[in-house]
Amino acid sequence: MSAWSTHHWNRRSVLRTAMGLAAAGGLTACGGNTGRDGGGPGAGKRLVQYFHAYGEAGTEQAVRRYAEAYEKADVTTQWITGSNFESKLFASLLTDKAPDVFEFHPQIQLVRSGQVADLTDLVEPVKDDFNPADIRSHTVDGKIYGVRMIDDPQFFFYRRSMFEKAGVGVPATLDELLATAAELTTDKVKGIYLGNTLHPVVNPMIWASGADTLDEKNEIAYHTDGVVEGFRTLRKLFTSGDLLLDAPTDFWDPSALNQGLTAIQWCGMWAMPQMQQALGDDLGIFPFPKVTAAGRPAVTNGGWSMFVNAKGENVEAAKEYVKWLWIDQKEYQEDWALSYGFHIPPRTSIAESADKLKSGLPAEGVRLFNEFGHFDNIGWTQAMITALEDVLADCVRKGGDPERALDKADATVGRELRKLFG
Known part of the structure; x- marks a missing residue:
């Protein structure tokens, strides 16, 4: 689902963000106790869950509908609007108004600080029905923290008619992408859009360079000649005049492509239904x-992914609710993944039976996801994300030297790695 489906907000490290903000005690408004008592750890409890505001119509109503159906506790949903979900979430976690359940991405500092509960007992019985990569990305020292709700592949969407008119094909290399964008650019249309911050393409550029963020030993793997070359090529694109800058909405929203502001847009599969409605068959992906x-x-x-606040007062009740909704209720899980945009269910049994993903462009999205997809690395933290975004700002936006910018990032990432892994 749209807005911020990866780590590409204007972020700071979790601890720095949290400590620098005032306590967000006003965020949590508890609903009236319905007196529900279905027995078990949640009986008579009041739970609060945090969600960021998804862009697709019907998502908020769906989340509240699922919570209302739960009979063992009174579950209140805080639907956090705006682009500062992370800040509000982590500020609230420092207070006695913290949510019992919250959605976020797997990051090891949440585990090391004892912020998120071990959910191995919930996931283990159905572990084989989850995408193995999703299990790995939530596992630390053999324990599973968090339950994946949706997988959201991101790739380039493009207007087929514009490609045909310009006489260009789908680019196979980054250099070809720049040349294609140049051919597609007119006085009214820019060739390509990477989002207003450009942050969404940092990781895919690293992977497409044959590198990675961290290696299997949790050591720096991104500082390679290929990545340096990638940043230099992105600088060429940034200064070419073929890149759409400062669009009315960010990369997660399909408006730039749908409204003809660009011929190519980096976006997520969640927006595919909106794009297909606007563009019909004039839509491709790569x-x-x-x-x-x-x-x-x-x-x-x-x-x-859904996490349980290990420092909350209702840990067992919260775990029971997460198990009920994100493990047991397959009907709701399928509804969440497929009724408000297109997402790939992390449960194999649901994904394999999802008719909406079996043909046409959605099926092509699934194929690209299976063949080229990269999942969260739980060791890649907020501070590390920011460090690489700073590299992009330095050498792509400002024309700085990539080697020097990466050296600076290495220092930051190295400190983080030593704190987390010794």
Whole structure:
């Protein structure tokens, strides 16, 4: 689902963000106790869950409908609007008004700080029905923290008619992407849009360079000649005049492509129904093209997961609710993934039976996801994300030296790694 389905907000490290904000005690408004008592740990309890405001119509109503159907506790939903969900969430976690359940992305500092509860006992019985990559991305020291709700592949969407008119094909390399964008640019249409911050393409560019954020030993893996080349190529694109800058909405919203402001847009599969409604068959997709000969195409898998606040007063009741909704209620899980945009259900049994994903462009999205998708690395933290976004700002927006910018990032990332892994 749209807005912020990956880590591409204007972020700071979790601790820095949380400590620098005033307590957000006013965020949590408890609903009246319905007196529900279905037995078990949640009996008579009042739980609060946090969701960021998804862009698709019907999402908020769906979340509230699921909560209303739960009979063992009174569940209040806080639907956090605006682009500062992260700040509000982490500020609230420092207070006695913290949510019992919240959605976020798997990040190891939440585990190391004891903020999120171990959910192994919930997931283990059905672990084989989850995408194995989703299980790995939520696992620390053999324990599973968080339940994946949706997988959200991101790739390039393009207007077929514009490609045909310009006489260009789907680019296979980053250099070809720049050349294609130049051919597609007119006095009214820019060739390509990467989002207003450009942040969404940092990780796919790294992967398409044949590198990674961290390696299997949780050591720096992004500082390679290929990544340096990728940043330099993005600088060429930034200064070419073929890149749409400062669009009315950010990358997660399909308006730039739908309204003809650009011929190519980086976006998520969640927006595919809106794009198809606006553009019909004049719509295609392709992965981030390889940057170097040693690289390969890349697809970002964003998405959201549900966590239990381990420091809350109702941990067991919250775990029971998460199990009920995100483990047991397959009907709701399918509804959440497929009724308000297109997402890939992390449960294999649901994904395999999802008719909406079996043909046409959605099926192509699933294929690209399966062939080129990269999942969350739980060790890649907020501070590390910001460090690489700073590299992009330095050498793509400002024309700085990528090697020097990456050296600076290495220092930041290295400190984080030492704190987390010794």
